[in-house]
Amino acid sequence: MGFLGKNKPGTVAAANTRTQGQWAEDRALAHLQSAGLRLLARNYRTPGRGGGEIDLVMREPDGTVVFVEVRSRSSQAWGGAGASIGATKQRRIVFAAQHFLLRLGAQPPCRFDAVLLEPDISWIRGAFDAQ
Template sequence: MPATRIIGEQKERLAEDYLTRHHLQLIARNHRCRRGEIDLIMRDGETLVFVEVRFRHSSHFGSPAETVDRRKQQRLTLAARHYLLRHPTVLPCRFDVIAISGQDRIQWIKNAFSLEDDPHY
């Protein structure tokens, strides 16, 4: 397994642990479809949360959160729709970003974007 994938998995576990400590419940990890992948799917009370985990050793080329650009948001939206087709819910949904930098400093961006931000919605 490539080193970048190992680091990615470690950071996803770190994010999962962080969110669990903040009382979110894990539903699924690494939901993949042809169009994209959702790192973590969790439940925050009565809300289904699709979580994107981003890591950067340094912010020299931008912060981890800045890497979730419009294109990445569209891929996450498509992957979330794929998940919802297979696992229908009446719960409201949101997209969160866990940005991890440097010495595992975590920034949790709740409701980072929404399905309505997607022009194809």
């Protein structure tokens, strides 16, 4: 039986979700790079269980570190892509950002952005803050 075999329920859906997520991140990354941002990390995860993950960590030309959450939705139903970045998700992103910043010597200016694909691309600077 192959990787997407019948003995693993949900495997096809999980593979499709991963493929869609990868496509959305690739598109967001290209959009941000075309705007002059430089990639520092992709899919940055904190060690251990219960931590957070950041889709893209970018740097603006002025040195600002930008933590980017990428969301993709095929429609605006149920609030669209932006509505899926709730308080719990924001806390996990902030936690991962704090962990990432510990690796840097000096504390640079930073912000939290969102790139939404529904299906057009929208870049929301300062989508939420660390408080």
